[in-house]
Amino acid sequence: MSTVQSIERAFAILQVVAAHPDGVGVTAVSQQVEMHKSTVSRLLATLEGVGAVARLPESNLFRIGPSLLSLISQVPFHQQLIALASPFLHQLTAQIGEDSGLCVPDGDQVLQIDQVRGQQQIQVRNWIGERYPLHSSVAGKLFLAFFAEERRERYLRERPLIRYASQTYTDPDQLRPHLLAIRQHGYSWVLDEFADGLAGLAVPIFDSNNQIVAAVTIYGPSFRFPGDNRAAVLSLALDAGRKMTDLLRQSNR
Amino acid sequence: MSTVQSIERAFAILQVVAAHPDGVGVTAVSQQVEMHKSTVSRLLATLEGVGAVARLPESNLFRIGPSLLSLISQVPFHQQLIALASPFLHQLTAQIGEDSGLCVPDGDQVLQIDQVRGQQQIQVRNWIGERYPLHSSVAGKLFLAFFAEERRERYLRERPLIRYASQTYTDPDQLRPHLLAIRQHGYSWVLDEFADGLAGLAVPIFDSNNQIVAAVTIYGPSFRFPGDNRAAVLSLALDAGRKMTDLLRQSNR
């Protein structure tokens, strides 16, 4: 599989330019990417031509240009989330060995928008694109817990808490304190609630207004998950969630 | 000035990929950019390698990848705004002939973060990087008008309305109804308030929470600006402001 060098070089240059918000010059870039001045000059001129970088006025320093922003502005938010989360999900799955996933609230349901498969012989099925109720899923309970009280109560009032498995919460008065605990702990877990034998963990991703926008989830069969290293799994997941929140906030203001 | 073709091609491909949120295949891309399948395949493979595009799971369709997002997530919000606004400012200046600018609120002041020069022999000076008070500048009055009441009143209460020019508002009781009018009209204008002989116009840019985040401004000497085509100038500016608001909302959710 052959690749195109100049493109790889261009992106290496973009990385460097992006890392210098106040602008970088040709020479500085050429040193960091270990390429010759003239090459960097040509590549930067090309990138400027396509709008990927722009020159600071009254100087010849480069910064990231408008075309990259307009490129991603065409991309729907879900997809941006998926892209943002992708490396973290892969890392989580690599570290923990179980499937990880990404869910967003979708009205009164949860929508699974991504899932990274582990290598286990026994694993959960593929849920990408599927919707499930808020009260019986890891991510759903997390969303309920972090929604504003009014939205949470409206759900508990209007939606019957249908039983999906042996441990599903079907009584609002039992679910409420559980949600409070989830909110206090900052993560959510399930065991035999959505399906018997299925265990899961979910941590939140917040936007710049502290609204919950998505959940990172980890699932596995309950005989194996979370296992002995429960604390380690939890801290890995929480850490990933925090990092994604930070990233999202940076990109959204 | 020579440019690197493969990079230009890569970005043409990225444009197409970005325009298809649900994924595009090699053949479809090759038709739209009018390049051969094998070339597109190679370029896309390279772009995938650097993370600029990613394959949809269980298919060979491409969508925009995580690296572009992480690139721009390193870019501070001001700079993103500048990049977002840049094409609009240039267009406005080209259409109207006067300097256009971009301002953000910065505490109790206005910060000018960008300015596009026109070709006039008599023109305003360069304000990039400068700060000025809220009550005597076009953008500042716009911010005051669209701030929450509490923040507006605190400013009017705590800050003396210093006179900068003959028509500066120095009495809060006269400024208040003026701000109300600005809010109702959706734009702000100024004449001999910041400096004698200086006229200006400002339109708002809002974020997804309807908070005002920036102002697009147009300045000129009052003997020439806004001139006969006042209505046309205004509608051009308002239109640009609306488009930038839309873009910002798209990229922020």
Added chain:
DNA sequence: CAAAACTGTTTCATAATGTGGGACAAACAT
């Protein structure tokens, strides 16, 4: 105020690099 050290751009010979025709395999539709 000139010399020195830096900047970024340009030129140009060289060959390395990217190109596209076509063959190939794999998936899908008929």
Added chain:
DNA sequence: ATGTTTGTCCCACATTATGAAACAGTTTTG
């Protein structure tokens, strides 16, 4: 089963990118 699409691979060809060095502008230094 055949036919039609998909994406990838191979390879000869020359177009295309490359880097050394020279150049032209700026800023720093003495």
